Amino acid sequence: MEFKDLDPILHNELRLKIMAALETLADADFVYLKGLTNSTSGNLSVQITKLEEAGYIKVSRSGEGRGSHTVCRITTAGTRAFREYQRTLMSYFSQGSQK
Amino acid sequence: MEFKDLDPILHNELRLKIMAALETLADADFVYLKGLTNSTSGNLSVQITKLEEAGYIKVSRSGEGRGSHTVCRITTAGTRAFREYQRTLMSYFSQGSQK
DNA sequence: TATTATTGTTTATTTTCTAAACTAAACTAT
DNA sequence: ATAGTTTAGTTTAGAAAATAAACAATAATA
Numbered sequence A, B: 001m002e003f004k005d006l007d008p009i010l011h012n013e014l015r016l017k018i019m020a021a022l023e024t025l026a027d028a029d030f031v032y033l034k035g036l037t038n039s040t041s042g043n044l045s046v047q048i049t050k051l052e053e054a055g056y057i058k059v060s061r062s063g064e065g066r067g068s069h070t071v072c073r074i075t076t077a078g079t080r081a082f083r084e085y086q087r088t089l090m091s092y093f094s095q096g097s098q099k
Numbered sequence C: 001t002a003t004t005a006t007t008g009t010t011t012a013t014t015t016t017c018t019a020a021a022c023t024a025a026a027c028t029a030t
Numbered sequence D: 001a002t003a004g005t006t007t008a009g010t011t012t013a014g015a016a017a018a019t020a021a022a023c024a025a026t027a028a029t030a
Helices: A013-025 A030-037 A041-053 A076-095 B014-026 B030-037 B041-053 B074-095
Strands: A057-062 A067-074 B059-062 B068-072
Touching: A013 A030, A013 A041, A013 A057, A013 A067, A013 A076, A013 B074, A030 A041, A030 A067, A041 A057, A041 A067, A067 A076, A076 B014, A076 B074, B014 B030, B014 B041, B014 B059, B014 B068, B014 B074, B030 B041, B030 B068, B041 B059, B041 B068, B068 B074
Parallel strands: none
Antiparallel strands: A057 A067, B059 B068
């Protein structure tokens, strides 16, 4: 039995929800993600930036204030990391069936 | 698409590893868990106490200092919570196949 | 019996998370 | 037109959590 470490960028509830959404969604904007994840603007803003800095998503921002629009899209590295995180977790859950 | 919240007690790397181990192991002592999870004593001690306080594991402590022995065992509530956490996460990962 | 090794806890620090406060702009009604 | 309101998003300050270093207690051993 062994436990691989979890990617600390992904092992956060909101960031994981964002990534799960983007993995199936092509893209999603700030407002949509806010509703989907039921998060506050502040928290969402911070976590989007963190995912962006990690290179897991690409963010395009336009305008400022009310007219602004922020669209997120998952990157190849992000997809890879998300799947790896999933695989790692799965291994935690199937210890009973492993040797 | 919807994202149920994750149990905050379980959504921590070390606590999750401990629970995953105990879910298949009947019981495990401090030293064994320390090796298995590759954690420091301090961190392990704190997280075991946290799981104990949540009622997810039962801990029996004997002696003090070097002679001491600490054994952990998962509770029914702990098993239930662990499986529920697992189910919730799974739902994040299979959004593509859900309606 | 003095030293060292082992088991675990306490504590202090750092990191991380989160929400409240804020900025900026676009509507809305007067 | 402009005062007030709503919307989009960021900053930042405080809380919470995680972690490791320091410690205490005892047992082994030299």
